[in-house]
Amino acid sequence: MKRYEFVRETTGHPMTDPTTLLPAGLRDVLPPEADHEARVLSQVMSCLSANGFERVNPPLIEFEDSLLAGTGADMGPKTFRLMDPASQRMMGVRADMTPQIARIAATRLRRSPRPLRICYTGLVLRVKGSELRPERQFSQIGAELIGNSSCRADAEIILLAAQCLRAAGIEKFSIDLNLPTLAAAVCEDLDLGSETLRDLRAAIDRKDAASVAELGGQPGQILGAMLLAAGSQARARESLAKLNLPPRAAALRNHLHDVVDLVVTADPDLPLTIDPVENRGFEYQTGVSFTIFAVGARGALGRGGQYRIGGAADEPATGFTLYMDSTMHAVPMLIEVRRIFVPFGTNRAVLTRLQSEGWTTIVGLETVDDPNAEAVRLGCGHVLLDNTVAPVPGKVAG
Amino acid sequence: MPKNDDSLVVALPNGRILNQVSALVRRAGILAEPAFEDPNARQLRFATSDSNIAVIRVRSFDVATFVAFGAADIGIAGRDVLMEFDYHEVYAPVNLGVGRCRLVVAETAELAPEDDPTKWSHVRVATKYPAIARRHFEARGVQAECIKLNGAIELAPSLGLCRRIVDLVDTGATLKANGLVEVEHIADITARLIVNRISLKTRPELIGNWIRIFRDLVEDGETLSAS
Numbered sequence: 341m342k343r344y345e346f347v348r349e350t351t352g353h354p355m356t357d358p359t360t361l362l363p364a365g366l367r368d369v370l371p372p373e374a375d376h377e378a379r380v381l382s383q384v385m386s387c388l389s390a391n392g393f394e395r396v397n398p399p400l401i402e403f404e405d406s407l408l409a410g411t412g413a414d415m416g417p418k419t420f421r422l423m424d425p426a427s428q429r430m431m432g433v434r435a436d437m438t439p440q441i442a443r444i445a446a447t448r449l450r451r452s453p454r455p456l457r458i459c460y461t462g463l464v465l466r467v468k469g470s471e472l473r474p475e476r477q478f479s480q481i482g483a484e485l486i487g488n489s490s491c492r493a494d495a496e497i498i499l500l501a502a503q504c505l506r507a508a509g510i511e512k513f514s515i516d517l518n519l520p521t522l523a524a525a526v527c528e529d530l531d532l533g534s535e536t537l538r539d540l541r542a543a544i545d546r547k548d549a550a551s552v553a554e555l556g557g558q559p560g561q562i563l564g565a566m567l568l569a570a571g572s573q574a575r576a577r578e579s580l581a582k583l584n585l586p587p588r589a590a591a592l593r594n595h596l597h598d599v600v601d602l603v604v605t606a607d608p609d610l611p612l613t614i615d616p617v618e619n620r621g622f623e624y625q626t627g628v629s630f631t632i633f634a635v636g637a638r639g640a641l642g643r644g645g646q647y648r649i650g651g652a653a654d655e656p657a658t659g660f661t662l663y664m665d666s667t668m669h670a671v672p673m674l675i676e677v678r679r680i681f682v683p684f685g686t687n688r689a690v691l692t693r694l695q696s697e698g699w700t701t702i703v704g705l706e707t708v709d710d711p712n713a714e715a716v717r718l719g720c721g722h723v724l725l726d727n728t729v730a731p732v733p734g735k736v737a738g
Numbered sequence: 739m740p741k742n743d744d745s746l747v748v749a750l751p752n753g754r755i756l757n758q759v760s761a762l763v764r765r766a767g768i769l770a771e772p773a774f775e776d777p778n779a780r781q782l783r784f785a786t787s788d789s790n791i792a793v794i795r796v797r798s799f800d801v802a803t804f805v806a807f808g809a810a811d812i813g814i815a816g817r818d819v820l821m822e823f824d825y826h827e828v829y830a831p832v833n834l835g836v837g838r839c840r841l842v843v844a845e846t847a848e849l850a851p852e853d854d855p856t857k858w859s860h861v862r863v864a865t866k867y868p869a870i871a872r873r874h875f876e877a878r879g880v881q882a883e884c885i886k887l888n889g890a891i892e893l894a895p896s897l898g899l900c901r902r903i904v905d906l907v908d909t910g911a912t913l914k915a916n917g918l919v920e921v922e923h924i925a926d927i928t929a930r931l932i933v934n935r936i937s938l939k940t941r942p943e944l945i946g947n948w949i950r951i952f953r954d955l956v957e958d959g960e961t962l963s964a965s
Contacts (some may be wrong), residue, residue: 367901396847470826471809472806472826513940514939546930547829548819548832548930549953550953550956551833561883567831571942571943571946572942572943611940613939613942615939633935633939633940634936634940635936637936638808638827638936639826639827639936
């Protein structure tokens, strides 16, 4: 006991309550934020379900082999692992829900009619946060359209993502369209050394058009021009159309243009940018992909795009996912909840009537002398006096 | 301060390259208030001829951090700083060509003649760049024990803190004066224009235009003649 105190003093830690501190990247979400996030999740969920996406709910933990197969392969370093005492096999806590959805579609729902539309929400856990994104636990919400790789499927998912963001109350967002496999398609058939390829990749990631043009000769010219083409949808499309591309790259570009046409026709006000060779964060995407940004949020709100689900049929799929930790930074706080203080002894029927009118009722558990003061103490903007709703004196309606 | 859609915060690095950098920024059309040129000014944030643009002057390492977190929209940082932090949210679209130097491994002149770097399995180095040093040695199969210092790196070997350092070298005069010789080259360094990823994506026209302005400046070769 003595020794423990001695160590504490020399390391200079102030005496803290050991039950208060949480591990890095984990936090208690309190009122009103907890309620706020739950509402946003439910608004997005209703939007998905209204569009015919049916909810699935995979477990929080599953065997490592299935969790990290296929699209989950890149999640290995981010995944918490633990041994299952029952089966003696290694299990992982999901760090991303998308691989679970792919697994469900490829196995238990393999006979369901295509296109299969499913959605999900749940918590994910990661081994490590980053300086920019310290959260290790957050909610994910998303939708997947499985069994179709047409530009109509891509457009449906992009438009759906936009509808969900608006349903959540986010106004100033923008969707950045990318083709993560385009750079490889431009470079194929060219015998570039592995070192040149690595430098090329790094220059592309930095958006350094001059270095890209210097590095790669003829394909470097094309990739450099693609980097310069990045920007708002109309401008980028015009520049891309002028490029003379090898066949596979041209097919990718034309697919992207068809998707943009569909999206712009359906939703002309949607802020859309194109960054053709961006591939940050697209570990498993195979076609048109996108990242969602918003003014006021530090990182990407979410991302999506085309991939293959693995398994025997290895069907094409497209989908999107939102990370609630960054998304919540872009959601304006909802209109304040209307809280009313209802003094002790009020009839239960009155309570239910108030609640059906949209009030949040705070019931007194004993008689108080001054209901107005009690209302203020409990954070209520209104009070029920003689069965009449009255604003608390001196307080703005709320 | 709340930002509107047209507002722009530009982060510039104090120290070694500030003069070259501020000349470049002036040519780009960003004219900071007179206090910016005054090295004794206590002010950290400066107004410019454009009421939407503010300039901040911070330590060179902090430029990347301010831009990565979106506190500044664009900035100018050495490639050394960008390599050290490797921030996901920072693009470095333009090589400005100024502040040219090298990042190297150096060791004491007594050690160098009989030392064979291919035989290293473990090194202890003093450096401002622990992440770069660790990555560099790891790629060569060498385990690096990095002692983080914030300045006067060249002093460390002569006082027995370690025998090797990883640091920036310009002419090599400082190395020589401290009895050190360069044994490995890690990277060539120049200053880069950097931009915050979200600023670029949510305001593509405004930020894209600044990238074009700096790119044109470099392509016109004006920076070379001035440096």
